[in-house]
Amino acid sequence: MLSKNEILETVNMVRQEHFDVRTITMGISLLDCIRGDAESTAQAAYEKICRRAEKLVSVGEELSAEYGVPIVNKRISITPASLITSGFRGKEPEFARWLDRAAKETGVDFLGGYSALVHKGMTPSEENFLRSIPQVLAETEKICSSVNIGSTRAGINMDAVRMVGELIMETAALTADRSAFGCAKFVAFCNAVEDNPFMAGAFHGVGEGDCVIHVGVSGPGVVHHAIRQIPDADLMTVAETVKKTAFKITRVGQLIATEAARRLGAEQGIVDLSLAPTPVMGDSVGHILEEMGIETVGGHGTTAALALLNDAVKKGGTMASSRVGGLSGAFIPVSEDIGMIQAAGKGVLTLSKLEAMTAVCSVGIDMVAIPGDCTAATVSAIIADEAAIGMVNNKTTAVRVIPVPGKKVGDFVEFGGLLGSAPIIAVKPSSAERFIARGGTIPAPIHGNKN
Amino acid sequence: MKAIVTVIGKDKPGIIAAVSGMLAGHNINIEDISQTVLQGNFTMIMLVSMDRSRLSITELSEATSALSHEVGVEIHVQNEEIFNAIHKI
Numbered sequence: 001m002l003s004k005n006e007i008l009e010t011v012n013m014v015r016q017e018h019f020d021v022r023t024i025t026m027g028i029s030l031l032d033c034i035r036g037d038a039e040s041t042a043q044a045a046y047e048k049i050c051r052r053a054e055k056l057v058s059v060g061e062e063l064s065a066e067y068g069v070p071i072v073n074k075r076i077s078i079t080p081a082s083l084i085t086s087g088f089r090g091k092e093p094e095f096a097r098w099l100d101r102a103a104k105e106t107g108v109d110f111l112g113g114y115s116a117l118v119h120k121g122m123t124p125s126e127e128n129f130l131r132s133i134p135q136v137l138a139e140t141e142k143i144c145s146s147v148n149i150g151s152t153r154a155g156i157n158m159d160a161v162r163m164v165g166e167l168i169m170e171t172a173a174l175t176a177d178r179s180a181f182g183c184a185k186f187v188a189f190c191n192a193v194e195d196n197p198f199m200a201g202a203f204h205g206v207g208e209g210d211c212v213i214h215v216g217v218s219g220p221g222v223v224h225h226a227i228r229q230i231p232d233a234d235l236m237t238v239a240e241t242v243k244k245t246a247f248k249i250t251r252v253g254q255l256i257a258t259e260a261a262r263r264l265g266a267e268q269g270i271v272d273l274s275l276a277p278t279p280v281m282g283d284s285v286g287h288i289l290e291e292m293g294i295e296t297v298g299g300h301g302t303t304a305a306l307a308l309l310n311d312a313v314k315k316g317g318t319m320a321s322s323r324v325g326g327l328s329g330a331f332i333p334v335s336e337d338i339g340m341i342q343a344a345g346k347g348v349l350t351l352s353k354l355e356a357m358t359a360v361c362s363v364g365i366d367m368v369a370i371p372g373d374c375t376a377a378t379v380s381a382i383i384a385d386e387a388a389i390g391m392v393n394n395k396t397t398a399v400r401v402i403p404v405p406g407k408k409v410g411d412f413v414e415f416g417g418l419l420g421s422a423p424i425i426a427v428k429p430s431s432a433e434r435f436i437a438r439g440g441t442i443p444a445p446i447h448g449n450k451n
Numbered sequence: 452m453k454a455i456v457t458v459i460g461k462d463k464p465g466i467i468a469a470v471s472g473m474l475a476g477h478n479i480n481i482e483d484i485s486q487t488v489l490q491g492n493f494t495m496i497m498l499v500s501m502d503r504s505r506l507s508i509t510e511l512s513e514a515t516s517a518l519s520h521e522v523g524v525e526i527h528v529q530n531e532e533i534f535n536a537i538h539k540i
Contacts (some may be wrong), residue, residue, distance in 0.1 A: 002538055010537055013526075255533060
């Protein structure tokens with residue numbers, strides 16, 4: 001029999017500590033939907049998505065009620081769309097509209113995978129596909145897009161980096177009336193993973209099965225609560241406490257993943273061991289770091305504290321799940337984390353510090369609002385810096401920046417819902433125009449050649 | 452299927468009667484029960500068996516949510532599996 005304390009601890013994780021399963025994401029392969037013309041291909045994709053994900057939302061709600069744990073998002077990821085549309089140049093936006101319809105029909109929160117993998121090179125059809133991204137992000141509601149521009153094995157495709165910087169500026173301009181919201185649905189990756197359940201970067205890799213259920217857990221509030229109980233403990237004890245807490249959180253994710261896959265008749269995929277914050281008080285990764293003893297997140301010591309946290313989450317979570325994957329670690333999306341929003345507002349959390357933090361955690365420069373008058377080359381240079389960190393350190397890094405037209409450093413921008421709000425953070429005034437204009441490839445590091 | 456029902460709120464007469472009466476009405480058997488006052492809060496934990504009930508656990512959640520408003524306490528119903536997943540290896 002379970003003890004009274006064990007039961008109450010679990011009940012309070014949801015009641016008081018904002019514990020939730022952040023997402024159930026169904027990965028669907030669209031490789032078998034390619035037909036002889038664009039229209040039939042789009043219809044086949046629409047039909048397959050609607051068929052496979054028909055019960056995704058209802059099963060998510062059922063599991064949430066049965067286990068008493070909120071399941072915040074139900075999402076779909078698809079085979080990178082550039083692979084499906086490669087024979088139908090100019091028809092990409094139409095394909096995206098069909099995907100958007102499928103997302104609405106199934107009732108999911110987002111559909112990810114309007115994506116291209118161009119880390120080593122770019123085909124003419126992929127170039128065309130990339131050029132369609134701003135229009136698609138502006139015209140559709142549910143579609144998320146990502147581009148992989150580098151990897152440890154291939155190096156960094158700087159032609160793609162230059163282009164992606166321009167695409168982000170174009171997306172910002174096209175969605176200027178919505179605080180450049182289109183940019184919140186786009187991620188540039190280095191070392192993108194094929195089983196990521198989180199948006200905006202989810203896509204269903206070609207190495208995956210036909211229909212797979214991935215689960216992303218959350219739980220910054222639970223970790224924060226656990227650390228608050230040990231205010232004077234040394235850092236080894238803090239790490240052990242985070243490990244134990246991450247284990248418990250992940251066990252729930254594993255249970256939900258198993259049940260969801262069974263009920264949906266899909267293959268069980270991975271559990272992503274992520275600490276994903278929300279803008280709600282008590283659900284912040286920034287506040288965990290502050291609870292560890294950093295006065296304001298972004299101050300000196302932040303990178304060390306985050307390294308401890310990220311590693312302990314992985315160690316605890318790995319023991320709790322049969323298959324771990326995705327991004328797995330602490331997320332630091334500025335606009336989605338009340339602690340980060342406050343620290344950025346005070347000027348303590350800067351872009352430079354965020355960059356350092358991404359070297360030791362699981363993502364990158366995420367949901368950072370920057371001045372609308374920065375140049376495309378600056379955005380490209382931010383992406384290149386992040387990609388270099390990912391490439392050299394064998395890890396995934398990502399950039400999701402939002403250059404908000406008309407906004408300057410110190411202004412505030414609202415995205416709403418889980419995407420939160422953010423102060424505009426300064427970018428450096430120094431120009432990277434000449435560096436970005438060079439194009440070409442940054443070669444892979446020597447340790448990328450492992451064979 | 453077994454579920455854990457947790458009742459938390461300000462202590463007053465009739466809480467156990469209201470909850471157990473509702474469960475009995477749906478043919479749900481209470482297999483274990485413990486009750487205490489923790490930090491000023493009435494706290495009751497019940498292990499119940501739903502094998503002979505027609506209600507699904509989701510329907511039971513809905514029924515308890517109505518009752519929780521009526522009695523003025525929080526009532527949580529959760530499949531026992533989640534507690535086993537977290538606390539038992």
